[in-house]
Amino acid sequence: MSDTAKKPRWTWDGIRSIFRKELLQLMRDPYLVAFIITLPIIQLVISGLAIQRDLKHIETIVCNYDQRNASYDLLNAFDNSTFFDINDKNYVNSDQAVFQAIRQGRYRVGIIIPPDYSSKILSGSEPAEINVVVDGANASIAKGIVNAASLIVAQESKASLESQMLNPYPSDSSSNSGSTPAAGSISLVTKVLYNPDLMSAYFLIPGILAIIMHMMTILFTSFAIVRERENGTLEQLMVTPIRVADLMIGKVLPYAAIGFLDMILTLIVMVCFFEISISGNFWFLCGASVIFILTSLGIGLLISTTCQSQVQAIQLTMGLLLPSLLISGFVFPLEPMPWFIKIVSYSLPLTYYLEIIRGVVIKGTGFMELWPQTVLLTILAIVLLGASINRFKKQVV
Amino acid sequence: MTSQEWAIQTEHLYRRFNDKTAVTDLNLSIARGEIFGFLGPNGSGKSTTIKMLCGLLPPTSGTATVSGVNVVADPEAVRSKIGYMPQKFSLYEDLTVQENLDFYSHLYGVTGKAGHLRKQEVIELVGISRYQRYLAKHLSGGWKQRLALCCALVHEPEIIFLDEPTASMDPVARRELWDLLFSLASAGVTLFVTTHYMDEAERCSSVGYIYNSRLIVSGGPDELKQIRQIVGHNNQRFEVICRPLVKTFNIVKSLDYVEDVTIFGQALHVVTQQGIQAEQLQKDLSASGVSVISQRPIEPSLEDVFVTLTQINIEEERRIAEEQSLSV
Numbered sequence A: 001m002s003d004t005a006k007k008p009r010w011t012w013d014g015i016r017s018i019f020r021k022e023l024l025q026l027m028r029d030p031y032l033v034a035f036i037i038t039l040p041i042i043q044l045v046i047s048g049l050a051i052q053r054d055l056k057h058i059e060t061i062v063c064n065y066d067q068r069n070a071s072y073d074l075l076n077a078f079d080n081s082t083f084f085d086i087n088d089k090n091y092v093n094s095d096q097a098v099f100q101a102i103r104q105g106r107y108r109v110g111i112i113i114p115p116d117y118s119s120k121i122l123s124g125s126e127p128a129e130i131n132v133v134v135d136g137a138n139a140s141i142a143k144g145i146v147n148a149a150s151l152i153v154a155q156e157s158k159a160s161l162e163s164q165m166l167n168p169y170p171s172d173s174s175s176n177s178g179s180t181p182a183a184g185s186i187s188l189v190t191k192v193l194y195n196p197d198l199m200s201a202y203f204l205i206p207g208i209l210a211i212i213m214h215m216m217t218i219l220f221t222s223f224a225i226v227r228e229r230e231n232g233t234l235e236q237l238m239v240t241p242i243r244v245a246d247l248m249i250g251k252v253l254p255y256a257a258i259g260f261l262d263m264i265l266t267l268i269v270m271v272c273f274f275e276i277s278i279s280g281n282f283w284f285l286c287g288a289s290v291i292f293i294l295t296s297l298g299i300g301l302l303i304s305t306t307c308q309s310q311v312q313a314i315q316l317t318m319g320l321l322l323p324s325l326l327i328s329g330f331v332f333p334l335e336p337m338p339w340f341i342k343i344v345s346y347s348l349p350l351t352y353y354l355e356i357i358r359g360v361v362i363k364g365t366g367f368m369e370l371w372p373q374t375v376l377l378t379i380l381a382i383v384l385l386g387a388s389i390n391r392f393k394k395q396v397v
Numbered sequence B: 001m002t003s004q005e006w007a008i009q010t011e012h013l014y015r016r017f018n019d020k021t022a023v024t025d026l027n028l029s030i031a032r033g034e035i036f037g038f039l040g041p042n043g044s045g046k047s048t049t050i051k052m053l054c055g056l057l058p059p060t061s062g063t064a065t066v067s068g069v070n071v072v073a074d075p076e077a078v079r080s081k082i083g084y085m086p087q088k089f090s091l092y093e094d095l096t097v098q099e100n101l102d103f104y105s106h107l108y109g110v111t112g113k114a115g116h117l118r119k120q121e122v123i124e125l126v127g128i129s130r131y132q133r134y135l136a137k138h139l140s141g142g143w144k145q146r147l148a149l150c151c152a153l154v155h156e157p158e159i160i161f162l163d164e165p166t167a168s169m170d171p172v173a174r175r176e177l178w179d180l181l182f183s184l185a186s187a188g189v190t191l192f193v194t195t196h197y198m199d200e201a202e203r204c205s206s207v208g209y210i211y212n213s214r215l216i217v218s219g220g221p222d223e224l225k226q227i228r229q230i231v232g233h234n235n236q237r238f239e240v241i242c243r244p245l246v247k248t249f250n251i252v253k254s255l256d257y258v259e260d261v262t263i264f265g266q267a268l269h270v271v272t273q274q275g276i277q278a279e280q281l282q283k284d285l286s287a288s289g290v291s292v293i294s295q296r297p298i299e300p301s302l303e304d305v306f307v308t309l310t311q312i313n314i315e316e317e318r319r320i321a322e323e324q325s326l327s328v
């Protein structure tokens, strides 16, 4: 009785023998290793490309109520930019036609110039308005279009103001033009159809990265154990004096290493390929990512304690992951959710990590602001890993 | 005997899976150094029993003591004392023979110079040295079994559980394995072996027969052939060598005093009712035009014992079921 009480919960020796065996097996299957390492990167690149398509030469539908020279100058500026293409056939007579064409998906963007555009530009008494209508179905494209349009409008506005500076007293103008600074400027009114709250690729890609790493780490970890159960090798392992903690730690270490490596690689892809720079501290993000990977390992191990086959493990992972995508703040903001969903949201590691990665990458915040999330993520990692080792009984059925 | 002298002892061991009972009220006592043969039809609960004794599967109720350790209460404590060779090959197919053996000896703490010597010893013992560099998946069935035996032996266990070790072995390999088991037993190792082969059962020092989750009988093979139900039930058993075999089989079967007849190679084993003389059978066969080459009374085989006991068991169950349906 005292014999078992004195036994340590884990030993270096046990971890080492399992770890060595696992490495040997991985080395026997280099394709699997290459697959595990490259899969998250491929997934990130594909989903990133899907939301961030090339914004060039977008066919633009136009309704020009003004029809005078100034309006054509503006449309030429649009047409001459690399973003917009305006052909003769793109002109329609009513703003309704513009809306309809975009709703039907025939055009992604439309320009409506009101009848008083030229007179406002010439008089300089108040800013001349133009309307840009974009299809918001794809948020990042819509955002890109709006950005491009405002760039062009700002340039035209500047050119128009400069020309007024050269000729400060237009012949037919009133005398108080000097007192209205907005004279001759153009203001852009944008209208987004379908999806007024734009979320950009900039906002989405760090989140996608988090989700891919979460899912892949959970899957590969649970596979590592469930495969042994499926093949019956776990049964043979269980009759040896190996400790449960040694078995799990030894088995999971190689996948943890792969997870960390992948995390770094996907961050590099995000920075270099999608040109999303990390405005905050890179090392803090790396540290938080390591903790996040640990929570994923814990979840993967927990899943492996209940599943008899790899198919079951996939089903359970997906079944858990899909709802957590919806309530972790990845798609919908957390604030308006009911309290009982919020409780679940704040017990998910993904929720905290999303706040951390978005904070660091987009807002440039660091540990000073994000320490509560970091601490809670650490607690979750400890709880999940501890629970999985406790749950894993040394019994096969 | 005191409990220390028993290698394995179970009391009222039960195991249920949902609504199916795989092991019912198992009481076993196996002495140290014995080769215990565990027989029974498919699905009768042999593997389930072994898994419970190895501490892999918790029993629904009852106790099991293996090598002085209560495996129900403390399955961890028995690990280093036992070896287990599962029915299905359960080593790593993508590792070589040597790597599998290294891994398991490391887990059992068989390391260093002594460990190296022990591994060499086991490899010699099982005779697997020429396959050391093979991946386990490239071994044939019989050699896989021998590799599994290596890994179950490497830590010099006191008790080894072998679940159908000879299932995929050729006759020579089977003979070699049994020679190995005998030498282990003579060194004091207790062996718990399941098998479907009667000739293997005859070589065990004691056997148990489990039918439909119940242990029907256990004891030494010779002992079992003397038990009352066997001897008292069918006290006449003849081996009849004759031509033509199949035709005679049908003739013998139709005789009203014959209870059972089976073909054994070139001979028939005939079980007759009490008091039937050898002359009577010979006379009836000659009358039917069969040329009897030889005829002699024989002892029941272990198979006869198991078949008879199973039949008695089925009849008893039917009788009990009928009584119950009548009383309801």
Ligand SMILES: Nc1ncnc2c1ncn2[C@@H]1O[C@H](COP(=O)(O)OP(=O)(O)OP(=O)(O)O)[C@@H](O)[C@H]1O
Pocket: A397, B017, B018, B020, B021, B022, B040, B041, B042, B043, B044, B045, B046, B047, B048, B049, B087
């Ligand atoms: N994990 C399990 N879940 C449900 N039922 C099980 C489980 N394991 C075994 N059984 C059932 O228990 C019974 C006994 O199975 P067991 O494997 O012990 O038979 P066995 O005597 O070893 O048969 P065989 O000679 O075919 O190996 C079978 O009916 C089987 O279906």
Ligand SMILES: [Mg+2]
Pocket: B046, B047, B048, B087, B163
């Ligand atoms: Mg079996």
